[in-house]
Amino acid sequence: MPHTMRAQRFYSATRTYAVEDVPVPEPGPGEVLVKVEFCGICHSDLSLINGTFPAQLPVVTQGHEASGTVAKLGPDVTGWREGDRVILAAGKPCLDCPNCRRADFSNCLRIRLMAFAYDGGWAEYTVGQAASLTRIPDNVPFEQAAILADAVSTPFGAVVRTGKVAVGESVGVWGVGGIGTHIVQLARLVGAAPIIAIDLNPAVRGRALELGADYAFDSRDEALQDKISEATAGRKLDVAFDAVGLKVTFEQALDSLTVGGRLVGVGMSAETPTIGMTAMFGLSKKQVLGHLGYQNVDIETLANLVSRGRLDLSRSISAVVPLEDIAHGIEMLEKQDGNPIRILVRP
Template sequence: MGTMRAERFYADTKTVVLEDVPIPDPGEGEVLVKVAFCGICHSDLSLINGTFPAQRPVVIQGHEASGTIAKVGRGVTGWSEGDRVVVAAGRPCGQCVNCRRGDMATCLRMQLMAFAYDGAWAEYTVAQAAGLTRVPDNVPLEQAAILADAVSTPFGAVVNTGKVVIGESVGVWGVGGVGTHIVQLARLVGAVPIVAVDLNPAVRDRALELGADYAFDSRDPDFADKLAQATGGRGLDVAFDAVGLKVTFEQALNSLTGGGRLVGVGMSAESPTVGPTSMFGLTRRQALGHLGYHNKDIETLAQLVSRGRLDLSRSISQIIPLEDIADGIRILDQAEGNPIRVLVQP
């Protein structure tokens, strides 16, 4: 099959290296995808900096990929070479109790792309045909790529875990790549008001442009009073922590109304608390963890974009060639230009 250019992460030295490697061959039930675009996510950085433990000594990173099918493996039906697709960012283990029952969507040991197996910071990637989503012709492949995590994870957080309904008040801590889409999706399902919370004034302004009703600085000494005024004195029905730090988690939790839900989406090595268990019980607040999405969510989002219900035109902050992957990693790590999503183009 020849060779391809790919980024590989070496766990022992925590280094990112561009190399020529063999083009993989799809096996039973798999397809080979020629990568068009692949996003750079904070979880990619967390593997590089050691926040997430490595699962393989060497792995190709990148888990937000779109492209076209280059080769169809044995036993694959319904797909053809040239089809435009989004690649799922994970695959079921096939061996746990749930998988053996045929419930692959709730696999207990879901394998994550770019951690447990090779990802798509490369010219080609192999994907299970069962995890592909067809991209409508009017959806740009660069926008389709981020559906695989940067948009579908917020969708899962808002719809499946947070269960936000029309008229509920929502707060979003951290309005970057994930938080921006939580704001947009919360508005789409009818949340009101939506409060964006971020340290950066430029990011707060952007959040207002993309659907937030209010945007506050969490360090503002009048923050609690402003939030109370925005919510009619009730506090928030649902708060989303897209940062994952102790301070953001605890401030979001304390901003809830009685019986409100905190959804933790951001991740770090820090350890927040829920405070005294007496108050946690009396207020009936809930703290919920969220990770990932169902593959069907990508199809739903693709249709929303295709029909003009969800606008992702501002979500692609920059596109860089694969050869400049180090620059893309630095841009996200240092938040240069306040990116929503930086994409790699092999």
């Protein structure tokens, strides 16, 4: 085991980052050290750098979608061996708030998020809780396994848990990038029909059709609401997912709902949308639901679906960059170079 490793370090005071030599962390009780194989670059990582998300630490290693192998066991860890292929969940419950005391860990009031409240996976090694690890099936590549820990599990949670999409319900997805693409695939997997993708980019709309959408419309189309109504036999949408988080996408998605429809907000920004007149909001019985993250068991469910060929993520890895070129990967995502679904870092 080396004493030092290469890791990206983000400095919140200056909003700058660099790849540096740092000590290899030591796993504590109930923890394991993981040698990172791949780690995704997510829009929330960019949001920390640009200041949309407030920093929680003066210096932190970013990256929260990591796969790798167990390199060392901390004290009292059982059930795992060195060399096991694993995915790390991207959060630690505080274990002390009222929800945690009720064993409702997924709704912890003071959840600590990987790459924000503690060091993440843009490094050669990272530490995770043994209880939060998921074993990777032998036939699932490390690349696809990495993105299960957010880029796919967050959409899964949005579709299955928050949106509660039922067989035959109509679904609209605003923004069909890294998160929205997987919302489309998972909505199709649970039997939604029709599925409508809405995006500015014609290439992205075409990709959405190939991956499971029944229709793909331009959000700037003045006839968008008419097209959604026509595609749903006049009912409009049962469930709308805003994977962008802008005021315009949120409000457009809300306007597209049928009576009693659900809007699930997944994308995030600093913008402030409205729900319009409260009288109309009440009369329409619409629901607006915020969504963040997933339950740890969701990663195992998704790994099983990928392993059995029920969920195809072969097109989800758009590029891989070495850790030393992390700046290039971040720039590719910022500029949407090549319309990426997910860009990975390989330490």
